[in-house]
Amino acid sequence: MISLAAFDMAGTTINDGGAVYRALEDSVTEAGVAVSPENLQTWMGVEKREAITALIELGGGVADEDLVGATFARFRALLDEYYTAEPPTPVDGVPEAIAALQSAGIKVALTTGFSREVAEGILAGLGWTVGPADATETGASAPAGSVRVDALSCGDDVAAGRPAPFMIHRVMEATGVTDVANVLVAGDTAVDVRSGLNSGAAISIGVLSGKLDRASLEAERPTAVLDSVAAIPEYLGV
Missing domain, CATH: 3.40.50.1000 (HAD superfamily/HAD-like)
Structure with a gap:
Protein backbone atom coordinates (compact mmCIF):
# COMPACT_ATOMS: atom_id res chain seq x y z
CA MET A 1 0.00 0.00 0.00
CA ASP A 16 6.51 27.30 -15.22
CA GLY A 17 6.40 27.73 -18.98
CA GLY A 18 9.91 26.31 -19.33
CA ALA A 19 11.40 29.17 -17.29
CA VAL A 20 13.89 26.91 -15.52
CA TYR A 21 15.23 25.65 -18.84
CA ARG A 22 15.57 29.20 -20.16
CA ALA A 23 17.17 30.59 -17.02
CA LEU A 24 19.68 27.73 -16.83
CA GLU A 25 20.61 27.98 -20.51
CA ASP A 26 20.74 31.77 -20.54
CA SER A 27 22.85 32.06 -17.39
CA VAL A 28 25.45 29.59 -18.66
CA THR A 29 25.45 31.15 -22.14
CA GLU A 30 26.01 34.59 -20.60
CA ALA A 31 29.03 33.08 -18.84
CA GLY A 32 30.53 32.50 -22.28
CA VAL A 33 29.74 28.79 -22.67
CA ALA A 34 27.56 27.23 -25.36
CA VAL A 35 24.82 24.88 -24.13
CA SER A 36 23.53 22.07 -26.32
CA PRO A 37 19.86 21.04 -26.04
CA GLU A 38 20.96 17.48 -25.24
CA ASN A 39 23.18 18.55 -22.35
CA LEU A 40 20.53 20.92 -21.03
CA GLN A 41 17.96 18.13 -20.95
CA THR A 42 20.39 15.72 -19.32
CA TRP A 43 21.03 18.09 -16.42
CA MET A 44 17.47 19.25 -15.84
CA GLY A 45 16.13 18.15 -12.46
CA VAL A 46 19.60 18.16 -10.93
CA GLU A 47 20.60 20.55 -8.11
CA LYS A 48 21.26 23.79 -9.94
CA ARG A 49 24.84 24.52 -8.85
CA GLU A 50 25.76 20.99 -9.89
CA ALA A 51 23.93 21.44 -13.20
CA ILE A 52 25.71 24.75 -13.87
CA THR A 53 29.09 23.19 -13.09
CA ALA A 54 28.43 20.31 -15.49
CA LEU A 55 27.12 22.53 -18.30
CA ILE A 56 30.12 24.87 -18.08
CA GLU A 57 32.51 21.93 -18.26
CA LEU A 58 30.59 20.24 -21.08
CA GLY A 59 30.75 23.50 -23.02
CA GLY A 60 34.52 23.62 -22.68
CA GLY A 61 34.66 26.15 -19.84
CA VAL A 62 36.50 25.99 -16.53
CA ALA A 63 33.97 25.67 -13.73
CA ASP A 64 35.90 27.36 -10.95
CA GLU A 65 34.14 28.41 -7.76
CA ASP A 66 33.84 32.08 -8.73
CA LEU A 67 32.33 31.37 -12.15
CA VAL A 68 29.87 28.82 -10.80
CA GLY A 69 28.84 31.19 -8.02
CA ALA A 70 28.34 34.11 -10.39
CA THR A 71 26.44 31.96 -12.89
CA PHE A 72 24.20 30.58 -10.16
CA ALA A 73 23.44 34.11 -8.98
CA ARG A 74 22.56 35.07 -12.56
CA PHE A 75 20.37 31.97 -12.87
CA ARG A 76 18.48 33.05 -9.75
CA ALA A 77 18.03 36.57 -11.08
CA LEU A 78 16.83 35.39 -14.49
CA LEU A 79 14.44 32.88 -12.95
CA ASP A 80 12.93 35.61 -10.78
CA GLU A 81 12.60 37.83 -13.85
CA TYR A 82 10.91 35.11 -15.90
CA TYR A 83 8.59 34.12 -13.06
CA THR A 84 7.62 37.74 -12.51
CA ALA A 85 6.73 38.09 -16.19
CA GLU A 86 4.90 34.76 -16.30
CA PRO A 87 4.07 33.40 -12.82
CA PRO A 88 4.04 29.61 -12.39
CA THR A 89 0.70 27.85 -12.18
Missing part, protein backbone atom coordinates in the same frame (compact mmCIF):
# COMPACT_ATOMS: atom_id res chain seq x y z
CA ILE A 2 1.40 3.39 -0.98
CA SER A 3 1.57 5.77 1.99
CA LEU A 4 3.77 8.51 0.48
CA ALA A 5 3.82 10.10 -2.99
CA ALA A 6 6.90 12.23 -3.71
CA PHE A 7 6.58 14.56 -6.69
CA ASP A 8 9.01 16.84 -8.49
CA MET A 9 8.05 20.51 -8.80
CA ALA A 10 8.72 22.34 -12.12
CA GLY A 11 7.26 20.42 -15.05
CA THR A 12 5.62 17.83 -12.81
CA THR A 13 3.31 19.58 -10.36
CA ILE A 14 3.97 23.17 -11.41
CA ASN A 15 3.84 24.63 -14.91
CA PRO A 90 -0.30 24.35 -11.04
CA VAL A 91 -0.27 21.68 -13.73
CA ASP A 92 -3.89 20.99 -14.69
CA GLY A 93 -5.54 18.53 -12.34
CA VAL A 94 -2.64 18.35 -9.89
CA PRO A 95 -4.28 20.17 -6.94
CA GLU A 96 -7.23 17.82 -7.24
CA ALA A 97 -4.92 14.80 -7.45
CA ILE A 98 -3.02 15.86 -4.33
CA ALA A 99 -6.31 16.29 -2.46
CA ALA A 100 -7.54 12.88 -3.63
CA LEU A 101 -4.35 11.16 -2.50
CA GLN A 102 -4.42 12.85 0.89
CA SER A 103 -8.10 11.98 1.32
CA ALA A 104 -7.10 8.35 0.76
CA GLY A 105 -4.53 8.60 3.57
CA ILE A 106 -1.50 9.02 1.29
CA LYS A 107 0.93 11.76 2.28
CA VAL A 108 2.22 13.98 -0.54
CA ALA A 109 5.68 15.55 -0.62
CA LEU A 110 7.58 17.68 -3.12
CA THR A 111 11.24 17.27 -4.09
CA THR A 112 13.17 19.72 -6.25
CA GLY A 113 16.58 20.66 -7.57
CA PHE A 114 15.83 24.25 -6.54
CA SER A 115 17.36 25.72 -3.41
CA ARG A 116 14.96 25.96 -0.48
CA GLU A 117 14.72 29.74 -0.81
CA VAL A 118 13.64 29.48 -4.45
CA ALA A 119 11.27 26.56 -3.86
CA GLU A 120 9.54 28.21 -0.92
CA GLY A 121 9.17 31.42 -2.93
CA ILE A 122 7.46 29.54 -5.76
CA LEU A 123 5.10 27.76 -3.38
CA ALA A 124 4.27 31.00 -1.59
CA GLY A 125 3.43 32.61 -4.92
CA LEU A 126 1.02 29.77 -5.65
CA GLY A 127 -0.50 29.93 -2.18
CA TRP A 128 0.64 26.37 -1.43
CA THR A 129 1.69 25.43 2.11
CA VAL A 130 3.99 22.79 3.54
CA GLY A 131 3.36 20.90 6.76
CA PRO A 132 1.13 18.40 8.53
CA ALA A 133 -2.62 18.69 8.31
CA ASP A 134 -4.29 20.91 10.87
CA ALA A 135 -6.46 18.60 12.98
CA THR A 136 -9.18 21.28 12.98
CA GLU A 137 -9.21 21.73 9.22
CA THR A 138 -11.07 19.39 6.88
CA GLY A 139 -11.03 19.34 3.10
CA ALA A 140 -14.40 21.08 3.16
CA SER A 141 -13.17 23.92 5.38
CA ALA A 142 -9.85 24.49 3.60
CA PRO A 143 -9.70 27.63 1.45
CA ALA A 144 -10.96 27.04 -2.09
CA GLY A 145 -8.12 26.14 -4.43
CA SER A 146 -5.59 25.80 -1.62
CA VAL A 147 -2.95 23.07 -1.72
CA ARG A 148 -1.10 21.67 1.26
CA VAL A 149 1.77 19.21 0.90
CA ASP A 150 3.15 17.25 3.81
CA ALA A 151 6.87 17.83 3.23
CA LEU A 152 9.39 19.51 0.95
CA SER A 153 13.00 18.56 0.22
CA CYS A 154 15.31 20.76 -1.86
CA GLY A 155 18.65 20.45 -3.59
CA ASP A 156 20.50 22.29 -0.85
CA ASP A 157 18.99 20.14 1.91
CA VAL A 158 20.97 17.03 1.01
CA ALA A 159 24.54 15.89 0.40
CA ALA A 160 23.81 15.12 -3.26
CA GLY A 161 20.88 15.90 -5.51
CA ARG A 162 19.29 13.71 -8.15
CA PRO A 163 19.82 11.05 -9.33
CA ALA A 164 20.89 10.32 -5.75
CA PRO A 165 17.90 9.17 -3.66
CA PHE A 166 18.50 11.45 -0.68
CA MET A 167 15.68 13.94 -1.25
CA ILE A 168 13.20 11.07 -1.37
CA HIS A 169 14.62 9.59 1.81
CA ARG A 170 14.46 13.04 3.42
CA VAL A 171 10.73 13.39 2.79
CA MET A 172 10.24 9.83 4.03
CA GLU A 173 11.89 10.88 7.27
CA ALA A 174 9.81 14.07 7.44
CA THR A 175 6.54 12.18 7.00
CA GLY A 176 7.38 9.18 9.16
CA VAL A 177 7.37 6.66 6.30
CA THR A 178 9.99 4.00 6.99
CA ASP A 179 9.53 1.50 4.15
CA VAL A 180 10.38 2.34 0.53
CA ALA A 181 7.89 -0.36 -0.46
CA ASN A 182 5.21 2.18 0.49
CA VAL A 183 6.59 5.05 -1.62
CA LEU A 184 5.64 6.32 -5.09
CA VAL A 185 7.88 8.81 -6.91
CA ALA A 186 6.96 10.83 -10.00
CA GLY A 187 8.76 13.37 -12.16
CA ASP A 188 9.11 14.67 -15.68
CA THR A 189 12.87 14.21 -16.23
CA ALA A 190 15.21 11.27 -16.62
CA VAL A 191 16.95 12.03 -13.33
CA ASP A 192 13.57 12.15 -11.55
CA VAL A 193 12.94 8.57 -12.64
CA ARG A 194 16.49 7.47 -11.81
CA SER A 195 16.25 9.03 -8.36
CA GLY A 196 13.06 7.10 -7.71
CA LEU A 197 14.64 3.86 -8.86
CA ASN A 198 17.78 4.52 -6.81
CA SER A 199 15.66 5.16 -3.72
CA GLY A 200 14.13 1.70 -3.92
CA ALA A 201 10.63 3.18 -4.14
CA ALA A 202 7.96 0.68 -5.05
CA ILE A 203 6.76 2.83 -7.94
CA SER A 204 8.78 5.32 -10.02
CA ILE A 205 6.66 7.13 -12.62
CA GLY A 206 7.66 9.36 -15.51
CA VAL A 207 5.12 12.03 -16.44
CA LEU A 208 4.69 13.76 -19.79
CA SER A 209 3.80 17.20 -18.43
CA GLY A 210 7.37 18.45 -18.91
CA LYS A 211 9.68 18.58 -21.93
CA LEU A 212 10.70 14.93 -22.19
CA ASP A 213 8.86 12.59 -24.55
CA ARG A 214 7.51 9.13 -23.80
CA ALA A 215 10.34 7.25 -25.50
CA SER A 216 13.00 9.12 -23.51
CA LEU A 217 11.20 8.47 -20.23
CA GLU A 218 10.58 4.82 -21.06
CA ALA A 219 14.31 4.42 -21.76
CA GLU A 220 14.87 4.97 -18.03
CA ARG A 221 12.70 1.89 -17.27
CA PRO A 222 10.17 3.53 -14.94
CA THR A 223 7.30 1.56 -13.46
CA ALA A 224 4.96 3.50 -15.75
CA VAL A 225 4.74 6.62 -17.91
CA LEU A 226 1.59 8.69 -17.40
CA ASP A 227 0.34 11.89 -18.96
CA SER A 228 0.44 13.76 -15.67
CA VAL A 229 0.42 13.51 -11.89
CA ALA A 230 -3.32 14.13 -12.33
CA ALA A 231 -3.59 10.49 -13.51
CA ILE A 232 -1.97 9.00 -10.40
CA PRO A 233 -5.07 8.64 -8.20
CA GLU A 234 -6.75 6.60 -10.91
CA TYR A 235 -3.52 4.64 -11.46
CA LEU A 236 -3.51 3.74 -7.75
CA GLY A 237 -7.26 3.16 -7.66
CA VAL A 238 -7.97 5.78 -5.01
Whole structure:
Protein backbone atom coordinates (compact mmCIF):
# COMPACT_ATOMS: atom_id res chain seq x y z
CA MET A 1 0.00 0.00 0.00
CA ILE A 2 1.40 3.39 -0.98
CA SER A 3 1.57 5.77 1.99
CA LEU A 4 3.77 8.51 0.48
CA ALA A 5 3.82 10.10 -2.99
CA ALA A 6 6.90 12.23 -3.71
CA PHE A 7 6.58 14.56 -6.69
CA ASP A 8 9.01 16.84 -8.49
CA MET A 9 8.05 20.51 -8.80
CA ALA A 10 8.72 22.34 -12.12
CA GLY A 11 7.26 20.42 -15.05
CA THR A 12 5.62 17.83 -12.81
CA THR A 13 3.31 19.58 -10.36
CA ILE A 14 3.97 23.17 -11.41
CA ASN A 15 3.84 24.63 -14.91
CA ASP A 16 6.51 27.30 -15.22
CA GLY A 17 6.40 27.73 -18.98
CA GLY A 18 9.91 26.31 -19.33
CA ALA A 19 11.40 29.17 -17.29
CA VAL A 20 13.89 26.91 -15.52
CA TYR A 21 15.23 25.65 -18.84
CA ARG A 22 15.57 29.20 -20.16
CA ALA A 23 17.17 30.59 -17.02
CA LEU A 24 19.68 27.73 -16.83
CA GLU A 25 20.61 27.98 -20.51
CA ASP A 26 20.74 31.77 -20.54
CA SER A 27 22.85 32.06 -17.39
CA VAL A 28 25.45 29.59 -18.66
CA THR A 29 25.45 31.15 -22.14
CA GLU A 30 26.01 34.59 -20.60
CA ALA A 31 29.03 33.08 -18.84
CA GLY A 32 30.53 32.50 -22.28
CA VAL A 33 29.74 28.79 -22.67
CA ALA A 34 27.56 27.23 -25.36
CA VAL A 35 24.82 24.88 -24.13
CA SER A 36 23.53 22.07 -26.32
CA PRO A 37 19.86 21.04 -26.04
CA GLU A 38 20.96 17.48 -25.24
CA ASN A 39 23.18 18.55 -22.35
CA LEU A 40 20.53 20.92 -21.03
CA GLN A 41 17.96 18.13 -20.95
CA THR A 42 20.39 15.72 -19.32
CA TRP A 43 21.03 18.09 -16.42
CA MET A 44 17.47 19.25 -15.84
CA GLY A 45 16.13 18.15 -12.46
CA VAL A 46 19.60 18.16 -10.93
CA GLU A 47 20.60 20.55 -8.11
CA LYS A 48 21.26 23.79 -9.94
CA ARG A 49 24.84 24.52 -8.85
CA GLU A 50 25.76 20.99 -9.89
CA ALA A 51 23.93 21.44 -13.20
CA ILE A 52 25.71 24.75 -13.87
CA THR A 53 29.09 23.19 -13.09
CA ALA A 54 28.43 20.31 -15.49
CA LEU A 55 27.12 22.53 -18.30
CA ILE A 56 30.12 24.87 -18.08
CA GLU A 57 32.51 21.93 -18.26
CA LEU A 58 30.59 20.24 -21.08
CA GLY A 59 30.75 23.50 -23.02
CA GLY A 60 34.52 23.62 -22.68
CA GLY A 61 34.66 26.15 -19.84
CA VAL A 62 36.50 25.99 -16.53
CA ALA A 63 33.97 25.67 -13.73
CA ASP A 64 35.90 27.36 -10.95
CA GLU A 65 34.14 28.41 -7.76
CA ASP A 66 33.84 32.08 -8.73
CA LEU A 67 32.33 31.37 -12.15
CA VAL A 68 29.87 28.82 -10.80
CA GLY A 69 28.84 31.19 -8.02
CA ALA A 70 28.34 34.11 -10.39
CA THR A 71 26.44 31.96 -12.89
CA PHE A 72 24.20 30.58 -10.16
CA ALA A 73 23.44 34.11 -8.98
CA ARG A 74 22.56 35.07 -12.56
CA PHE A 75 20.37 31.97 -12.87
CA ARG A 76 18.48 33.05 -9.75
CA ALA A 77 18.03 36.57 -11.08
CA LEU A 78 16.83 35.39 -14.49
CA LEU A 79 14.44 32.88 -12.95
CA ASP A 80 12.93 35.61 -10.78
CA GLU A 81 12.60 37.83 -13.85
CA TYR A 82 10.91 35.11 -15.90
CA TYR A 83 8.59 34.12 -13.06
CA THR A 84 7.62 37.74 -12.51
CA ALA A 85 6.73 38.09 -16.19
CA GLU A 86 4.90 34.76 -16.30
CA PRO A 87 4.07 33.40 -12.82
CA PRO A 88 4.04 29.61 -12.39
CA THR A 89 0.70 27.85 -12.18
CA PRO A 90 -0.30 24.35 -11.04
CA VAL A 91 -0.27 21.68 -13.73
CA ASP A 92 -3.89 20.99 -14.69
CA GLY A 93 -5.54 18.53 -12.34
CA VAL A 94 -2.64 18.35 -9.89
CA PRO A 95 -4.28 20.17 -6.94
CA GLU A 96 -7.23 17.82 -7.24
CA ALA A 97 -4.92 14.80 -7.45
CA ILE A 98 -3.02 15.86 -4.33
CA ALA A 99 -6.31 16.29 -2.46
CA ALA A 100 -7.54 12.88 -3.63
CA LEU A 101 -4.35 11.16 -2.50
CA GLN A 102 -4.42 12.85 0.89
CA SER A 103 -8.10 11.98 1.32
CA ALA A 104 -7.10 8.35 0.76
CA GLY A 105 -4.53 8.60 3.57
CA ILE A 106 -1.50 9.02 1.29
CA LYS A 107 0.93 11.76 2.28
CA VAL A 108 2.22 13.98 -0.54
CA ALA A 109 5.68 15.55 -0.62
CA LEU A 110 7.58 17.68 -3.12
CA THR A 111 11.24 17.27 -4.09
CA THR A 112 13.17 19.72 -6.25
CA GLY A 113 16.58 20.66 -7.57
CA PHE A 114 15.83 24.25 -6.54
CA SER A 115 17.36 25.72 -3.41
CA ARG A 116 14.96 25.96 -0.48
CA GLU A 117 14.72 29.74 -0.81
CA VAL A 118 13.64 29.48 -4.45
CA ALA A 119 11.27 26.56 -3.86
CA GLU A 120 9.54 28.21 -0.92
CA GLY A 121 9.17 31.42 -2.93
CA ILE A 122 7.46 29.54 -5.76
CA LEU A 123 5.10 27.76 -3.38
CA ALA A 124 4.27 31.00 -1.59
CA GLY A 125 3.43 32.61 -4.92
CA LEU A 126 1.02 29.77 -5.65
CA GLY A 127 -0.50 29.93 -2.18
CA TRP A 128 0.64 26.37 -1.43
CA THR A 129 1.69 25.43 2.11
CA VAL A 130 3.99 22.79 3.54
CA GLY A 131 3.36 20.90 6.76
CA PRO A 132 1.13 18.40 8.53
CA ALA A 133 -2.62 18.69 8.31
CA ASP A 134 -4.29 20.91 10.87
CA ALA A 135 -6.46 18.60 12.98
CA THR A 136 -9.18 21.28 12.98
CA GLU A 137 -9.21 21.73 9.22
CA THR A 138 -11.07 19.39 6.88
CA GLY A 139 -11.03 19.34 3.10
CA ALA A 140 -14.40 21.08 3.16
CA SER A 141 -13.17 23.92 5.38
CA ALA A 142 -9.85 24.49 3.60
CA PRO A 143 -9.70 27.63 1.45
CA ALA A 144 -10.96 27.04 -2.09
CA GLY A 145 -8.12 26.14 -4.43
CA SER A 146 -5.59 25.80 -1.62
CA VAL A 147 -2.95 23.07 -1.72
CA ARG A 148 -1.10 21.67 1.26
CA VAL A 149 1.77 19.21 0.90
CA ASP A 150 3.15 17.25 3.81
CA ALA A 151 6.87 17.83 3.23
CA LEU A 152 9.39 19.51 0.95
CA SER A 153 13.00 18.56 0.22
CA CYS A 154 15.31 20.76 -1.86
CA GLY A 155 18.65 20.45 -3.59
CA ASP A 156 20.50 22.29 -0.85
CA ASP A 157 18.99 20.14 1.91
CA VAL A 158 20.97 17.03 1.01
CA ALA A 159 24.54 15.89 0.40
CA ALA A 160 23.81 15.12 -3.26
CA GLY A 161 20.88 15.90 -5.51
CA ARG A 162 19.29 13.71 -8.15
CA PRO A 163 19.82 11.05 -9.33
CA ALA A 164 20.89 10.32 -5.75
CA PRO A 165 17.90 9.17 -3.66
CA PHE A 166 18.50 11.45 -0.68
CA MET A 167 15.68 13.94 -1.25
CA ILE A 168 13.20 11.07 -1.37
CA HIS A 169 14.62 9.59 1.81
CA ARG A 170 14.46 13.04 3.42
CA VAL A 171 10.73 13.39 2.79
CA MET A 172 10.24 9.83 4.03
CA GLU A 173 11.89 10.88 7.27
CA ALA A 174 9.81 14.07 7.44
CA THR A 175 6.54 12.18 7.00
CA GLY A 176 7.38 9.18 9.16
CA VAL A 177 7.37 6.66 6.30
CA THR A 178 9.99 4.00 6.99
CA ASP A 179 9.53 1.50 4.15
CA VAL A 180 10.38 2.34 0.53
CA ALA A 181 7.89 -0.36 -0.46
CA ASN A 182 5.21 2.18 0.49
CA VAL A 183 6.59 5.05 -1.62
CA LEU A 184 5.64 6.32 -5.09
CA VAL A 185 7.88 8.81 -6.91
CA ALA A 186 6.96 10.83 -10.00
CA GLY A 187 8.76 13.37 -12.16
CA ASP A 188 9.11 14.67 -15.68
CA THR A 189 12.87 14.21 -16.23
CA ALA A 190 15.21 11.27 -16.62
CA VAL A 191 16.95 12.03 -13.33
CA ASP A 192 13.57 12.15 -11.55
CA VAL A 193 12.94 8.57 -12.64
CA ARG A 194 16.49 7.47 -11.81
CA SER A 195 16.25 9.03 -8.36
CA GLY A 196 13.06 7.10 -7.71
CA LEU A 197 14.64 3.86 -8.86
CA ASN A 198 17.78 4.52 -6.81
CA SER A 199 15.66 5.16 -3.72
CA GLY A 200 14.13 1.70 -3.92
CA ALA A 201 10.63 3.18 -4.14
CA ALA A 202 7.96 0.68 -5.05
CA ILE A 203 6.76 2.83 -7.94
CA SER A 204 8.78 5.32 -10.02
CA ILE A 205 6.66 7.13 -12.62
CA GLY A 206 7.66 9.36 -15.51
CA VAL A 207 5.12 12.03 -16.44
CA LEU A 208 4.69 13.76 -19.79
CA SER A 209 3.80 17.20 -18.43
CA GLY A 210 7.37 18.45 -18.91
CA LYS A 211 9.68 18.58 -21.93
CA LEU A 212 10.70 14.93 -22.19
CA ASP A 213 8.86 12.59 -24.55
CA ARG A 214 7.51 9.13 -23.80
CA ALA A 215 10.34 7.25 -25.50
CA SER A 216 13.00 9.12 -23.51
CA LEU A 217 11.20 8.47 -20.23
CA GLU A 218 10.58 4.82 -21.06
CA ALA A 219 14.31 4.42 -21.76
CA GLU A 220 14.87 4.97 -18.03
CA ARG A 221 12.70 1.89 -17.27
CA PRO A 222 10.17 3.53 -14.94
CA THR A 223 7.30 1.56 -13.46
CA ALA A 224 4.96 3.50 -15.75
CA VAL A 225 4.74 6.62 -17.91
CA LEU A 226 1.59 8.69 -17.40
CA ASP A 227 0.34 11.89 -18.96
CA SER A 228 0.44 13.76 -15.67
CA VAL A 229 0.42 13.51 -11.89
CA ALA A 230 -3.32 14.13 -12.33
CA ALA A 231 -3.59 10.49 -13.51
CA ILE A 232 -1.97 9.00 -10.40
CA PRO A 233 -5.07 8.64 -8.20
CA GLU A 234 -6.75 6.60 -10.91
CA TYR A 235 -3.52 4.64 -11.46
CA LEU A 236 -3.51 3.74 -7.75
CA GLY A 237 -7.26 3.16 -7.66
CA VAL A 238 -7.97 5.78 -5.01
